[in-house]
Amino acid sequence: MYAGDARFPRSRRLLTSAQYGRVFAQAVKSGDAYFTVLCRPNGLGHARLGLAVSRKALRRAADRNRIKRLARESFRRQPSQLAGLDLVLMARRGVAEQDNSVLQRSLERHWQRLVKRCALPSDGDQERPAVESSY
RNA sequence: GGAGUCGGCUGAAUGGUCGCUGUCCCUGCGGGGAUGGAGGAAAGUCCGGGCUCCAUAGGACAGGAUGCCAGGUAAUGCCUGGGAGGCGUAAGCCUACGGAAAGUGCCACAGAAAAUAUACCGCCUGAUCGGCCGGCCUUGGCGGGCCGAUUCGGUAAGGGUGAAAUGGUGCGGUAAGAGCGCACCGCGUCGCUGGCAACAGCGGCGGCAGGGUAAACCCCAUCCGGAGCAAGACCAAAUAGGGGAACAGACGGCUCGCCGUCACGCGUGGUCCGCGCGGUUCCCGGGUAGGUCGCUUCAGGUGCGCGGCGACGCGCAUCGCAGAUGAAUGACCAUUCUCGACAGAACCCGGCUUACAGGCCGGCUCCCACC
Numbered sequence: 444m445y446a447g448d449a450r451f452p453r454s455r456r457l458l459t460s461a462q463y464g465r466v467f468a469q470a471v472k473s474g475d476a477y478f479t480v481l482c483r484p485n486g487l488g489h490a491r492l493g494l495a496v497s498r499k500a501l502r503r504a505a506d507r508n509r510i511k512r513l514a515r516e517s518f519r520r521q522p523s524q525l526a527g528l529d530l531v532l533m534a535r536r537g538v539a540e541q542d543n544s545v546l547q548r549s550l551e552r553h554w555q556r557l558v559k560r561c562a563l564p565s566d567g568d569q570e571r572p573a574v575e576s577s578y
Numbered sequence: 579g580g581a582g583u584c585g586g587c588u589g590a591a592u593g594g595u596c597g598c599u600g601u602c603c604c605u606g607c608g609g610g611g612a613u614g615g616a617g618g619a620a621a622g623u624c625c626g627g628g629c630u631c632c633a634u635a636g637g638a639c640a641g642g643a644u645g646c647c648a649g650g651u652a653a654u655g656c657c658u659g660g661g662a663g664g665c666g667u668a669a670g671c672c673u674a675c676g677g678a679a680a681g682u683g684c685c686a687c688a689g690a691a692a693a694u695a696u697a698c699c700g701c702c703u704g705a706u707c708g709g710c711c712g713g714c715c716u717u718g719g720c721g722g723g724c725c726g727a728u729u730c731g732g733u734a735a736g737g738g739u740g741a742a743a744u745g746g747u748g749c750g751g752u753a754a755g756a757g758c759g760c761a762c763c764g765c766g767u768c769g770c771u772g773g774c775a776a777c778a779g780c781g782g783c784g785g786c787a788g789g790g791u792a793a794a795c796c797c798c799a800u801c802c803g804g805a806g807c808a809a810g811a812c813c814a815a816a817u818a819g820g821g822g823a824a825c826a827g828a829c830g831g832c833u834c835g836c837c838g839u840c841a842c843g844c845g846u847g848g849u850c851c852g853c854g855c856g857g858u859u860c861c862c863g864g865g866u867a868g869g870u871c872g873c874u875u876c877a878g879g880u881g882c883g884c885g886g887c888g889a890c891g892c893g894c895a896u897c898g899c900a901g902a903u904g905a906a907u908g909a910c911c912a913u914u915c916u917c918g919a920c921a922g923a924a925c926c927c928g929g930c931u932u933a934c935a936g937g938c939c940g941g942c943u944c945c946c947a948c949c
Contacts, residue, residue, distance in 0.1 A: 451597065458904065459868080493904065504621090504922050508908090512598095516909050519597065543909080 451519040457493030457529060466493070466531045473556045477538045477549050478514075481531040482557040490525035492518045496534040506539040513543060517550040524558050 457463055470481035485491060494511050501507045514532050518525075532553075538546065 449596070456904070463904075508922060512908050
């Protein structure tokens, strides 16, 4: 029963450019034709969502609003397994042509993938350098 | 009823569940409740204002905008009314609608010629020469007509062109012609009348300037300081740095809060000397992240009355109608219908322009039918 937890208050969002910068600096990615989602553990007890929907990807403001609302709605309805992650969602060019149900399925896939991927290296959360380039 | 034209309105509805956000109330500070929450274009950012900061004695130049007249307005490049020209049977629509008798530039092709005014073709009188024809008479002369060539002149009527050629039509006139003369139209100018004016009407006078292009330069008239809410005002961490105060090991001096000497720590170095740096606490101002204000109550909407042809103005009553800030105004489900367009506030207004599935209402015009 997650109904009581399915809210989206201010604490569940990324609010400053510093918070966005932290995610961009070192992130686990998940991408498809519609979205790219960046993810990084935040050490908090809950998840936080940030949106980066550029004017370049979606020309009309009405389209940008629709995508952002859809993403927030999907994020809000996720069970608490996302807890402890900062997420930044970026829209790609083709999104406006798709209808809501298609995009909703895409978003759910992203959430699940990122939960799995971030679970593995999060053992120590020791932020090993991403430039591990192994030859 | 059909075709057209002008103007206005609308922009799926109802219920349930889960959210976001402004305001108010309650609270055990976890939250709960009530209520408000995109547009006619919120768009393009093309004009005009308010507001804020900066600049500013006054003027000139440059640059830009506007361009028939009058009115409306906070203001306009907007709107209303009027005038002129063009289109349409009409309702109605369109107009960058000052100046080409200031100067400069450009004008392909065609055409005799494209702006200088007449050269060329053509037309016509005369002169000379040649040819042909017929007339008169004293047979050798006289005086003619027509055609051709050359030439002195006269012409601007005509010359396939072209977007455009010294205004058009008619009559007279002439060797041929020509505003050469006359009438009407056109143009210019002067006067009168009507109108605030643009302009219109009427009358007189002048035979009459001379292509187009000014969204080519330009001339004339009028207007214009710059930047924009990331404007601007305030609060203000951490870190670094600036200024100041107090305290900080020992000894000595004196004008009694400063000076001098020696110590101390760190760096350099193998070590000494030497050289460089100097601690703690508090305060002050600048300033970054961040936050607060600006931020929605107004050139405000609606109704009624009055003034005005109208845009609009005045008065009274009444209503409170988004205010976010990584940025709210949504998602899902069900039912119904004519299956739903363009599109999302970001300081605020007034315009213009552009986009738009459909639906509704009204005025006017033309045509057809019927009474």
